[in-house]
Amino acid sequence: xxxxxxxxxxxxxxxxxxxxxxxxxxxxxxxxxxxxxxxxxxxxxxxxxxxxxxxxxxxxxxxxxxxxxxxxxxxxxxxxxxxxxxxxxxxxxxxxxxxxxxxxxxxxxxxxxxxxxxxxxxxxxxxxxxxxxxxxxxxxxxxxxxxxxx
Amino acid sequence: xxxxxxxxxxxxxxxxxxxxxxxxxxxxxxxxxxxxxxxxxxxxxxxxxxxxxxxxxxxxxxxxxxxxxxxxxxxxxxxxxxxxxxxxxxxxxxxxxxxxxxxxxxxxxxxxxxxxxxxxxxxxxxxxxxxxxxxxxxxxxxxxxxxxxx
Numbered sequence: 208x209x210x211x212x213x214x215x216x217x218x219x220x221x222x223x224x225x226x227x228x229x230x231x232x233x234x235x236x237x238x239x240x241x242x243x244x245x246x247x248x249x250x251x252x253x254x255x256x257x258x259x260x261x262x263x264x265x266x267x268x269x270x271x272x273x274x275x276x277x278x279x280x281x282x283x284x285x286x287x288x289x290x291x292x293x294x295x296x297x298x299x300x301x302x303x304x305x306x307x308x309x310x311x312x313x314x315x316x317x318x319x320x321x322x323x324x325x326x327x328x329x330x331x332x333x334x335x336x337x338x339x340x341x342x343x344x345x346x347x348x349x350x351x352x353x354x355x356x357x
Numbered sequence: 358x359x360x361x362x363x364x365x366x367x368x369x370x371x372x373x374x375x376x377x378x379x380x381x382x383x384x385x386x387x388x389x390x391x392x393x394x395x396x397x398x399x400x401x402x403x404x405x406x407x408x409x410x411x412x413x414x415x416x417x418x419x420x421x422x423x424x425x426x427x428x429x430x431x432x433x434x435x436x437x438x439x440x441x442x443x444x445x446x447x448x449x450x451x452x453x454x455x456x457x458x459x460x461x462x463x464x465x466x467x468x469x470x471x472x473x474x475x476x477x478x479x480x481x482x483x484x485x486x487x488x489x490x491x492x493x494x495x496x497x498x499x500x501x502x503x504x505x506x507x
Contacts, residue, residue: 305483
C-alpha cells in the first residue's frame with residue numbers, strides 16, 4: 208500500500224510544511240527556471256550529508272514539495288509530475304528547502320526512507336573513479352524490481 | 358599571484374590525479390551529456406559533506422578536471438572553460454570523481470580553498486526557506502569584489 212501523503216504538519220522541519228500559498232508563490236517567483244521551465248534539485252540526506260540524487264523540478268513540483276513536505280520532481284522520461292516514492296514507499300521528507308545564489312539550483316535537505324536510487328542503492332552516486340575505471344561504492348539494498356523507475 | 362595549477366600528483370585523492378588519457382576517454386564515453394554537450398556537476402566538501410555549488414561541465418571541463426585535479430567547469434555566462442579559482446585562488450582540489458546511475462550528473466568530492474560562492478560565502482546554498490521567506494544561513498567571509506564572477 209502506498210504511504211499516506213499530504214499536508215501533514217511537520218514540526219521538525221526548518222521550512223514550514225505545509226507552506227502557505229503566498230510563501231510558495233514567493234518561492235516560485237525567486238527561482239530562475241530554465242528555458243524548459245525546469246530547475247535542477249539536489250537531494251541531500253539531512254544528517255549524514257550524503258548527496259542522494261539530482262533530479263529536476265518544474266513549478267508544480269516545487270509547489271507540491273512545499274505543500275506536502277515530500278520530495279516531488281518533474282520526470283523528464285515520463286514527462287509528468289513524479290511524487291518520489293509514491294508507489295515504492297521510498298519517500299523523502301523535506302526538512303529544509305534551500306536555493307542557491309543565482310536562484311537556478313534547489314537543495315533539499317531530506318530524511319530519505321529506504322533508498323533514493325532506482326537501482327536499489329541508498330544514493331545514485333555509487334560510481335567512483337579509480338585507476339582502473341569506475342568502482343561501485345554502494346551496495347544494492349533493495350530489489351530494483353520493487354522500485355518505481357523514475 | 359594566481360596559484361600554481363597543473364598535473365601535480367595528488368596521493369590523497371581516491372581518483373587518480375592526473376588521470377591517464379585513456380581513463381579520461383573512458384569517463385567521457387560514460388557520461389550522458391545533454392543536448393548542449395553539458396552535464397551538471399555537484400561539488401561537495403569531502404569531509405563536512407557540505408554541498409558547495411552546482412555548475413556545468415562540458416567534455417573539456419571534465420578532461421581538465423581529471424588532468425589537473427582541480428574543479429573546472431563550463432561557464433554558461435562567459436561561454437568558456439572556467440578553471441575555478443584561477444584568479445581568486447579559491448580552488449577546489451578534487452579527491453573523488455563520481456558519476457550517478459544514469460550517467461547524467463557528476464559529483465565531485467573536493468577540498469575547497471576559501472569560499473566556493475561568488476558572493477563570498479563558503480557555499481552557494483545559503484538561502485533556506487522559513488516561515489517569512491528565505492533566511493541567509495551563511496555569512497560573507499570574503500569581499501565579493503576579490504572573487505572572479507563566474
